[in-house]
Amino acid sequence: MIKNLIVLLMVITASGCTSVARVSNFESSSSKIDFAGLAKTHDSSSGAIWSWKGKNEYFIYVQNMAMSQLSSLLKKSVGSSGYSIVKSSEDGSAIIAEKGITLNEWGSVVGVYSSLKEGEFQIYIKVEITQDITGGWVENRAKRLGMHICSQTNLCRMPSK
Numbered sequence: 001m002i003k004n005l006i007v008l009l010m011v012i013t014a015s016g017c018t019s020v021a022r023v024s025n026f027e028s029s030s031s032k033i034d035f036a037g038l039a040k041t042h043d044s045s046s047g048a049i050w051s052w053k054g055k056n057e058y059f060i061y062v063q064n065m066a067m068s069q070l071s072s073l074l075k076k077s078v079g080s081s082g083y084s085i086v087k088s089s090e091d092g093s094a095i096i097a098e099k100g101i102t103l104n105e106w107g108s109v110v111g112v113y114s115s116l117k118e119g120e121f122q123i124y125i126k127v128e129i130t131q132d133i134t135g136g137w138v139e140n141r142a143k144r145l146g147m148h149i150c151s152q153t154n155l156c157r158m159p160s161k
Contacts, residue, residue, distance in 0.1 A: 023086050023096055025128060026111040030093035035115045035122045056128060058142035060150060061157040062114070062121040067092055070121055074112050077149040083110055105129040110145060120157070123149070 027033060038059055062070065071092025075085055083097035086109075095112040102108075108129040114121045127141040150156035 022128075023098060023109055026096050026109060026126070027113070028087065028094060028096070029089050030113040030115055030124075033113045033115070033124055035113075035117065035124065038124050039117075039122060056126060056140070056142055058125045058140065058146040060123045060125075060146050062123055062149075062153065063155040063157075064116065064119050064121065065155075067114075067116075070114060071095065073153050073155075074114070074123075074149065077152045078110065078112060078145070080152065081145055081148050083108075108141060110142070112145075112149075125149075 041059075071088070074092075074095055075088070078085065078095060078097045081099075082102075083099045085095060085097045088095045093114045096109065097112075098107060098109045100107050106129075108127055111124075111126045113124045113126075115124075116122075123146070125142040125146050127145065129141070146156075
């Protein structure tokens with residue numbers, strides 16, 4: 001009995017976190033992101049029957065402006081959401097940031113990617129969290145960040161529903 005309890009405690013300790021967010025899990029360039037595929041997935045006006053919004057990603061459109069200006073606005077919004085910028089692509093179209101422990105997670109990493117298409121920017125936001133086996137409440141952290149970006153800039157258009 002005690003032997004089984006010790007083995008169980010070792011397994012629980014060894015497993016630690018059920019998911020681990022790492023900066024290395026994120027693309028360092030927006031050119032590696034399939035914006036056309038994401039636009040179809042997140043925008044029902046493209047002919048899709050339903051619009052899927054994952055628990056850890058979100059897709060918005062932002063008015064056209066200089067990439068440097070957009071990158072600056074995105075970095076400011078990401079920072080004011082409690083994230084610290086870890087790296088940014090040379091052209092500013094990919095921003096990766098992380099945040100430490102909160103009530104529902106041990107930490108999180110966000111990637112914010114932008115691409116100019118037909119006179120506006122497509123913005124793809126992806127969040128991964130580090131969470132232990134106790135779990136937590138379900139929330140779309142990427143959507144929350146996307147809505148924060150939109151409220152900070154007043155330049156957004158949401159995908160059609």
